[in-house]
Amino acid sequence: MQLRNLLPATSRTVRIAVGSTALVAVVGGTAAFTALDKDVTLDADGARTELSVFGGTVADVLESEGIEVGPHDIVAPSAGTEVADGTDIVVRYGRQLTLTLDGEQKTYWTTARTVDEALADLDVRADGARLSASRSQALGRDGLALDVVTPKNVVVVADGQERPVTTTAADVAALLAETGVSVRPGDEVSADTAARVTPDLRVQVVRVDRSQSTEQVAIAHGSRTERTDALYEGERKVVAQGVDGSKTVTFDDVFRDGVRVAHDAVGETVDVQPVEEVVQVGTKVKPAPAPAPAASSSSSGGGSVGGGVDSLNWSALAACESGGNPSIVSASGKYHGLYQFSVATWRSVGGSGLPSQASASEQTYRAKLLYQRAGAGQWPVCGKRL
Missing domain, CATH: 3.10.20.30 (Beta-grasp domain)
Structure with missing residues (x-):
């Protein structure tokens, strides 16, 4: 440790006898006495004292001045050094x-x-x-x-801003306070606020907001099937139209820096009850198909089905639908024969094969069965000709 010479704090001149034996008589008189007298300077931690001593060591001078030296103190020259005239003794306390x-x-x-x-x-x-x-x-x-x-270069990220900062804040909490960033309850901080600030630290504050929202949500209607002998097997009829309902759903939302990260349903209120759809399914056994009448090229006649159906103007219907051509097929290939049957409708009234391949008499017979079951609406344009 380097010793420093400082300006005098105090100064005094003292003449002392150093050593264990006092001089009682001095042989040779004043000249001998003067030869033993030495002037030294004592600098005790900056307090300088001018002393006159009679021989001895540095330790003797310190003892005479009541200065105790500990293991962490510095004395120069060392305590065992013999003092001489003009010696500077320096003491620095630890x-x-x-x-x-x-x-x-x-x-x-x-x-x-x-x-x-x-x-x-x-x-x-x-x-x-x-x-x-x-x-x-x-x-x-x-x-x-x-x-x-010591100053440290760090980065604070908050509220959409990234701020490089040179700081002497001791911990993260002090750093945030120094940069004017307040942390609200629920906000997230990337570092423990009690942690010490270290060089190149990056602290990010994420704003966490919680709120509730509502949404209108549809309630799908259900469906119920009823069996009835009012309909033939394979026939279905909607007797109650289904209607969707609606409800208000409440959500707990969580936003991190303005971005929604959670949207959890926590409750709901039904605003409109749904209406269930009811469908009837037929159970009545279908009658066996009537035998086809004898082949005929005429569009009138056909097998008799009774109930006034036979007397309708079937020739006029055929003329309107197909021009009276029993083998004609529509351009789409979907409708056949005199009465422009679809294959599915033809088969529903007991026909087999293609309608356009059946005789005119059979086609008329099957048309009568169709009319008997569903009326003239099966021919929405030409049905009025009957």
């Missing part, structure tokens, strides 16, 4: 410094007398640092606890 540097605590002994000198002696680079004591504060012999936070 001070215990408990230094917490960026959260890491160590204990040192130093002879520095101020905080600034101690930092220089310990080679602590504290330019721009935040200190818990003034740099000019004196270090007393009872020591000092010193907290030093």
Whole structure:
């Protein structure tokens, strides 16, 4: 540790006898007495004293001045050195410094007398640092606890902004306060707010907001089937049309920095009840198909079905539908013969094969059966000709 020469704090001139044996008589008179007298300077931690001593060592001078030296103190020259005329004796007291540097605590002994000198002696680079004591504060012999936070380059991300910051904040909470970023209950911070700030730290604050929202949601209607002998087997009839209902659903929403990340249903209220669809399904056994009448080229006549159906103007219907051609097929290939049967309708009244391949008499007979079952509506354009 380098010793420093400081300006005198006090000064006095003292003549003392050094050693265990006092001079009772001096042989040779005044000349001999003068030869044993030495002028020395004692610098005790900056307090300078001019002394006149009679021989002895540095330790004798310190003892005569009541100066006790501990294991952490420095004495120069060493205590066993014989003093001579003009000797400078320097004493520097050791001070215990408990230094917490960026959260890491160590204990040192130093002879520095101020905080600034101690930092220089310990080679602590504290330019721009935040200190818990003034740099000019004196270090007393009872020591000092010193907290030093050096500047660090960090990044704070919050509210859509990324801010590079040079800070001496000790922890994350102080850093956020320094940058004007408040953390609300529920917000997320990427680092523990009690954690110390380290170089190149990146702290991100995510704003978390919670709210509720509602949505109108459709309720699908159900369907129920009823069996009835009012319809033939294979026939179906909707007797109650189904109608969807609606309900209001309440959701708990969570937003992170304005982006919704959760949308959980927490309740609902039915606004309109759905109406169930009811469908009747026939159970009545279909009668056996009537035998086909004898072949005939005429579109009139055909097998008799009774009930006034036979007397309708079937020739006029055939002329309207097909021009009276029993073998004609529509351009789409879907409708056949005199009465432009579809294959499915033809087979529903007991026909087989293609209608356009059946005789005119059979086609007329099957048309009568169809009329008997469903009326003239089967021929929406030409049915009025009957």
